[in-house]
Amino acid sequence: LSFSKMMIELPEYYDLVVVSAALLSIECILVGFFTISGLRMKMFNKEFMSQFNEEHKKATGEEEAPIGGYPDMGNGYYAKKLGYKEWYDFNVAQRVHYNFVEQVGPTLILILVAGLVCAKCAAILGFAVVIGRFLYTIGYKMKGPRGRIIGFGITSLALLCLMGLCLYGTYKWTCKYCPCSKKGEIPNADLQIEYILHLLSCHNFK
Numbered sequence: 001l002s003f004s005k006m007m008i009e010l011p012e013y014y015d016l017v018v019v020s021a022a023l024l025s026i027e028c029i030l031v032g033f034f035t036i037s038g039l040r041m042k043m044f045n046k047e048f049m050s051q052f053n054e055e056h057k058k059a060t061g062e063e064e065a066p067i068g069g070y071p072d073m074g075n076g077y078y079a080k081k082l083g084y085k086e087w088y089d090f091n092v093a094q095r096v097h098y099n100f101v102e103q104v105g106p107t108l109i110l111i112l113v114a115g116l117v118c119a120k121c122a123a124i125l126g127f128a129v130v131i132g133r134f135l136y137t138i139g140y141k142m143k144g145p146r147g148r149i150i151g152f153g154i155t156s157l158a159l160l161c162l163m164g165l166c167l168y169g170t171y172k173w174t175c176k177y178c179p180c181s182k183k184g185e186i187p188n189a190d191l192q193i194e195y196i197l198h199l200l201s202c203h204n205f206k
Contacts, residue, residue, distance in 0.1 A: 024130050
């Protein structure tokens with residue numbers, strides 16, 4: 001096996017990009033811990049879960065149904081026995097965490113890649129996402145779906161800007177390898193089309 005080495009020179013302020021990404025990761029963990037864990041233990045406590053002990057024993061051989069209601073995620077067998085208010089509050093908290101988990105992976109990649117294009121911009125946008133997620137969580141928890149609007153707006157705007165930086169960087173970096181462009185220059189539209197057709201022919205796309 002042969003390996004090639006690649007040196008990457010990180011731009012100034014990239015450390016702040018990493019800090020914003022780290023804060024977002026920590027925030028995601030804390031949101032899960034503080035929004036759902038305590039509520040789960042409160043809703044699916046020992047007294048509530050005792051009504052399932054007999055069924056649970058028949059199905060698994062264990063004496064008691066698990067405190068905390070696992071593996072119920074809010075719309076399962078155990079949750080059917082919750083009152084509407086309890087069910088609503090639990091699923092609001094669950095949705096807050098789910099939404100964060102669904103987006104945190106792609107968001108971290110966007111922040112880190114955008115930082116290679118403009119580190120200062122990516123750091124600012126990364127911190128904006130952290131603030132937006134915080135407002136999203138607080139608003140959703142306090143006022144339900146309507147309370148998420150401000151946080152959603154800030155987060156979405158920051159993500160759009162991050163995606164724009166990533167697309168610009170991808171375009172710029174890809175064009176460096178275009179054989180029909182001069183070194184350091186971005187080819188014009190005709191040359192780009194010619195390059196794309198060249199790639200398609202090389203890979204025998206049909």
